[in-house]
Amino acid sequence: MSDPRIQKIRDEIDEIDVELLRLLNHRASLVLKLGAIKHELGLKLFDPDREEEIYRKVAGHNEGPLPADSVNRIYERIIDESRRLERTEVYDKQEDR
Amino acid sequence: MSDPRIQKIRDEIDEIDVELLRLLNHRASLVLKLGAIKHELGLKLFDPDREEEIYRKVAGHNEGPLPADSVNRIYERIIDESRRLERTEVYDKQEDR
Numbered sequence: 001m002s003d004p005r006i007q008k009i010r011d012e013i014d015e016i017d018v019e020l021l022r023l024l025n026h027r028a029s030l031v032l033k034l035g036a037i038k039h040e041l042g043l044k045l046f047d048p049d050r051e052e053e054i055y056r057k058v059a060g061h062n063e064g065p066l067p068a069d070s071v072n073r074i075y076e077r078i079i080d081e082s083r084r085l086e087r088t089e090v091y092d093k094q095e096d097r
Numbered sequence: 098m099s100d101p102r103i104q105k106i107r108d109e110i111d112e113i114d115v116e117l118l119r120l121l122n123h124r125a126s127l128v129l130k131l132g133a134i135k136h137e138l139g140l141k142l143f144d145p146d147r148e149e150e151i152y153r154k155v156a157g158h159n160e161g162p163l164p165a166d167s168v169n170r171i172y173e174r175i176i177d178e179s180r181r182l183e184r185t186e187v188y189d190k191q192e193d194r
Contacts, residue, residue, distance in 0.1 A: 070178040
């Protein structure tokens, strides 16, 4: 793997990963803020209409090269992990009080 | 769900999602460039050392609130989908020639 083009592209991917991680964590912090407000208002954590809206918006903005079903599968994981975080950080902790 | 704070945070999440999608697709286009070079050099698609390196780097940059195992699971999906794209766009198409 000593071709210099390979290392150059990998360096670019590493830079994107730092930025991706920053955005994923920023998104997660907003999900937590949202969870705290929903909890305060006595609203349910899971909102199927809102999740549907996220998938629809993301699909509408997708210009590839990732195909729509790949983007959907990545978002399924992001939403799963967001819901898990919201549950452990907002709901479980507040129930413990 | 008429609390104005909820809509405001959802709008911010939607903006992040547009940017996340742009980065995921930029990352995918780099993976395709890398795949084409690896194919040209007769290298294998799957490189466990490089994947290990990606997980390690991402874990090293993670400042939360997403926990390390959540970040890992999201990256597992991103890497799975990257590999799938690389295989269908670079390897399968070139084999068909």
